[in-house]
Amino acid sequence: MKAADNAAGDDAARSDRQPRAAAAGSTAAGQPAAAQDRWDPRSVQDKWLVRWDALDPFRASEDPADDRPRYVLDMFPYPSGDLHMGHAEAWAIADAMARFHALRGDNVLHPIGWDAFGLPAENAAIRGNSNPADYTYRNIETQAASFRRYAISVDWTRRLHTCDPDYYRWTQWLFLRLYERGLAYRGDGYVNWCPVDQTVLANEQVIDGHCERCGAEVVRRVLTQWYFKITDYADRLLADMAPLEGKWPERVLLMQRNWIGRSDGAEVRFAIEGRDEPVTVFTTRPDTLYGATFFVVAADSPLADELCSPEHREQLKAYVAEVRKLTDIERQSTEREKTGVFLGRHAINPVNGERISVWAADYVLPDYGTGAIMAVPAHDQRDLDFARKFALTVRVVVDTGLPDPAETGVATPGEGTLVNSGPLNGLAKADAIARINEVLAERGLGKAAVSYRLRDWLVSRQRYWGPPIPIVYCDACGELPVPDEQLPVTLPDLRGQDLAPKGISPLAGATDWVTTQCPKCGGPARRDTDTMDTFVDSSWYFLRFCSPHYEAGPFDPEAVRRWCPVDLYVGGVEHAILHLLYSRFVTKALHDMGMLDFTEPFTALVNQGQVINQGKSMSKSLGNGVDLGQQLAEHGVDAIRLTMIFASPPEDDIDWADLHPDAMVRFLGRVARIAGDVGSRASGQVADGDQGLRRVTHRTVDEVTRLVEAARLNVAVARLMELTSATRKAIDSGPGAADPAVREAAEALTIMLSLFAPYTAEECWEKLGRQPTVTAARWPVAEPALLAEDQVTCVVQVAGKVRDRLQVPPGIGEDELRALALAAPGVSRALAGRAIRAVIVRPPKLVNVVPAEPAG
């Protein structure tokens, strides 16, 4: 917020100090450039902000006649302080795209809102003895003011905040719809617990064993929590990525694929001596079943306890206690030596009847597959390490041609021919898998199966600033959903120390709030005191934007049908497997409820790169942060936006230390001067204008259009710079400022530039005598006749090296071009009398003369 105040204050001061720049637009055209002050894009900001406010040019139309809807969306900001460089980068990109489509006549929906629930506000409230809403809404206002000044082309009437009861009412509604379908459930399980934030976290929020928010090392706990059953959609989340191919960054698709982690294999039932029920394992290598020489269950699973013989109970207890002491990071280190205990029991290998020992170990995870594995030490390194530690049998069942793992200590997981495997002997891996699956199925001992790495989405949080989970507990009736008509379940007004983390939700302390009536029997009941993960809020916000004030449901189906799915989504890659996966899941779930007629929320995705400084990401501890407000105050909005866009392709990181906003100010000045120099009337006949400049203009329009469509914005700006130079030349040393082609060039330039530098573009538009604002202009269209070249440069090579150049008509014939090329002086010089072996002719651009022998 400090930054915004600076920006505003400084801007005002500057515009007072530099009145002449603003006045320059009204001076007579053709005034010598040298007489003007340096263009200061800051000087016109206030003027245009007021005009845009009055005209409201970015309102998305609800008129059905506007039949070219286009939804451009930027990941909505979290209101922590004022905007930073990252926001400026992302919004510069999305805004250019939104403005482009609007100028092309599309009915653009480009909304803004705030992802306003979350921990920072809560922590600030504890420190400041206030309610998180105070901090949140204050920051939202600060950011909104900064966004307005940043000149983003959004429809402000659709603004939403996820912490408004009007919004989270529908987040709770979503929870209830998932609950009805069994997609929201309460269950026990291993959860990630952040000891600092005192709340559970979803798997996706744990980065390298640490809390995504505060960086504390996460510990595992068994707790009863609310989950969304995203695993039901694992297969569809994978399969539906096919149409996103080429529209989403490849690495995001890849990250999602890895995160979902589909494994194809088989389930195999192992009988356990002295136990009625067999235990099922999941394996990706059923072909190695004959090589299973022991059996391992996760030490900290109930199964280990069940299978343990009484004589070994003490050892297991001691071992589990040891395991519990380890952090997740230690536990999951592959370097660590294998540990485990024998459980005093045996399992029977179902295919060869062999008795194999049952062990408990921590290298088997309790929450993947079935929490139990068949160990095939010859062909799995982990099993081999364990077998060698405890002197267990290693039996090779796949001949890979590599040395015996029992001797080398190196397992052979690769392909080979099956041996020591009864009916599988002689088969290759794929055939063996098919065969054994048949056998298992026939005998009822197992079947082909799929397992996923993806876990259900843990959505409960033991914190205050989120949507309360709309469930009540009645002693008589049990767990009940809050009826729709009682939504929203609003937050009680807690503040300061009431919010301090204590391991259970702060809401539990609000006795009046917790105590409620059972919706079924009317008796006393208690509210669920957890709140939902903020990623639930953001998993559906793009739907709400279509009808943000709709009261009959989370969204007006008609409006969603009109705008969705989102045509272009711009945001950081940090959400590759969080927000983007959750949104895809929620979209599919709503689709299955018949509420949406599409299954993927975001048709195209652009990941903007980060803004870094001096090679490192900006951070307080490094002290290398760059303040956006200061940058804007110093160089102006247009220059900063343009700097971000021109620096690199949108998806690349940019290092602020390498960039030069001043250069962009200079460029904007050149454009502004051209607009001021144009000497023809707005009504003139363009066709009579200078053909050379017209060609450049139309070629630029054609190229820039294609470049922007492909989001190659940095190159688009480069083309605008070239057009600027060509126009300058035409004015100074060509047909002159009064030529209508100069006006045409200047107008096209202005419209195209408005994607990146809206203030300067408006000023130019006004200088060009156009009304009312460039936002109402139409994107220029290239005339095909002007795209055709009348002369092209033909390169003449000898032995692949350029030796001459010819100016030729584009339609030149092969024979004619060959003759011209062979007569070129550079060719005879390079040939130096050598005979010609071949002449490759590619009219009209290239001829390659191949001499009979190399030069020597």
Next chain:
RNA sequence: GCCGAGAUGGCGAAAUUAGGUAUACGCGGAUUCCUCAAAAGAAUCUGCCCGAGAGGGCGUGCGGGUUCGAGUCCCGCUCUCGGCACCA
């Protein structure tokens, strides 16, 4: 360890993604014009090496290959970045 992406001047980056002028555009640097001077603007040059010049040689991480022709395609490396990581 597994999976993926990338490597182009002093720097950020281009090369219409069917192989055909490598370094567009900008930064930085040099020289010049305008000016009493500066600022602002404008012009020219700027990959490396040899050469006064004309011109020539070498150049897209490294080594091979295909081709008349490779930054672009194929094979093998090196390095950098990102994701996953005891997931059976």
